[in-house]
Amino acid sequence: MKTISILGSTGSIGVQTLDIVTAFPDRFQVFGLSAGANIDLLFDQIKAVHPKAVCVRSREDRNLLQDRLTQAGIRCELYFGDDGLIQIATASENNLLVVAIVGTASLRPTYEAIKCGIPIGLACKEVLVAAGDCIMDLARHHQVPVLPIDSEHAALKQCLAAVDEDLTQVSRLILTASGGPFRTWSKEALSQVTLEEALKHPNWTMGPKITIDSATMMNKGLEIIEAHHLFNCPYEKLDVIVHPQSIVHSLVEFTDGTMLAQMGLPDMRFPIQYVLTYPEKWPNPWPKSNLAMMKNLEFFDPDYARFPLLKLAFDAGKQGGTAPAVMNAANEAAVSLVLNRQLAFTDISPLVHEIVATYDHWSNPTIEELLSLDADVKDQLYALHRR
Numbered sequence: 001m002k003t004i005s006i007l008g009s010t011g012s013i014g015v016q017t018l019d020i021v022t023a024f025p026d027r028f029q030v031f032g033l034s035a036g037a038n039i040d041l042l043f044d045q046i047k048a049v050h051p052k053a054v055c056v057r058s059r060e061d062r063n064l065l066q067d068r069l070t071q072a073g074i075r076c077e078l079y080f081g082d083d084g085l086i087q088i089a090t091a092s093e094n095n096l097l098v099v100a101i102v103g104t105a106s107l108r109p110t111y112e113a114i115k116c117g118i119p120i121g122l123a124c125k126e127v128l129v130a131a132g133d134c135i136m137d138l139a140r141h142h143q144v145p146v147l148p149i150d151s152e153h154a155a156l157k158q159c160l161a162a163v164d165e166d167l168t169q170v171s172r173l174i175l176t177a178s179g180g181p182f183r184t185w186s187k188e189a190l191s192q193v194t195l196e197e198a199l200k201h202p203n204w205t206m207g208p209k210i211t212i213d214s215a216t217m218m219n220k221g222l223e224i225i226e227a228h229h230l231f232n233c234p235y236e237k238l239d240v241i242v243h244p245q246s247i248v249h250s251l252v253e254f255t256d257g258t259m260l261a262q263m264g265l266p267d268m269r270f271p272i273q274y275v276l277t278y279p280e281k282w283p284n285p286w287p288k289s290n291l292a293m294m295k296n297l298e299f300f301d302p303d304y305a306r307f308p309l310l311k312l313a314f315d316a317g318k319q320g321g322t323a324p325a326v327m328n329a330a331n332e333a334a335v336s337l338v339l340n341r342q343l344a345f346t347d348i349s350p351l352v353h354e355i356v357a358t359y360d361h362w363s364n365p366t367i368e369e370l371l372s373l374d375a376d377v378k379d380q381l382y383a384l385h386r387r
């Protein structure tokens with residue numbers, strides 16, 4: 001029996017993680033859940049999986065939830081805010097912590113859980129983008145596995161198993177990108193995009209932040225930086241290929257010129273299950289791929305001119321130090337404005353470029369410096385936007 005906690009249980013990844021947990025009731029139990037403000041769904045989840053501890057964002061929501069649980073006769077430890085997240089993340093009961101909160105809010109709880117030796121299933125790529133050196137150094141020091149809940153990185157990890165993750169036998173890690181909803185759009189058409197169009201991803205059903213990041217292709221840029229940290233892979237060996245069908249989830253090219261690809265339907269339950277059952281494969285009831293139904297598997301080079309944030313992410317990653325954290329914070333703030341209809345989708349890239357250009361970058365930042373930099377960059381972007 002594996003005991004897991006999920007930070008962000010009411011989001012897209014959290015809900016699908018609980019699908020898997022409840023599909024294998026004799027193999028998994030839940031210690032803790034955390035959610036933002038979706039108290040109705042959280043209440044249903046508590047009734048379904050009986051966690052010992054739960055965290056919500058605000059004190060008001062905690063009191064609200066406490067009343068509902070008392071009425072229903074359910075006992076459960078309730079926390080709120082950042083301290084509550086850390087309580088759940090660091091509980092000694094956890095055999096695995098699934099981190100599925102959007103953005104750098106998950107940085108501190110992830111860091112504290114690793115310090116306690118708790119294995120991490122990481123669905124929040126912003127953690128490694130902003131603080132990859134700190135997080136991975138700490139994970140190596142405590143010998144804590146950080147397993148990627150991201151289809152591309154789960155694919156790379158499975159292909160890399162062929163050489164025991166020995167990067168000297170690898171010439172390239174090739175991340176596939178669907179290209180998002182605007183893959184074939186001209187530069188002119190791209191300048192007229194609306195939020196509704198950006199939120200329509202052709203293949204994947206995901207949360208709103210990552211869907212917007214896929215539309216700008218910043219998502220692939222964040223994933224390149226994530227891959228750099230997860231596999232200790234130099235940027236010279238990292239590549240992107242556009243693959244609109246999202247069947248090949250990524251590839252590894254070895255030094256002998258051959259490749260391994262990992263394939264499957266674009267369904268996040270596969271990479272989530274991979275992490276939950278790692279290193280084993282278990283049978284499951286989800287729909288499977290049918291090769292004969294796949295008429296075309298296409299591959300194209302990415303267009304950095306139409307998707308400049310992908311290029312920016314490569315550059316920030318190579319620069320290292322605080323550069324990816326600044327870019328990530330600026331992007332996170334810009335996307336949140338877009339999702340609140342306070343900024344046009346087309347303004348994300350110029351605004352993020354402008355912010356990144358105003359910051360001096362430095363090497364070897366501490367986690368505290370990165371957290372305060374993250375807050376500072378977001379404030380700067382909001383101030384710039386208000387002007």
Ligand code: MG
Nearest residue numbers: 150151152223
């Ligand atoms: Mg991905």
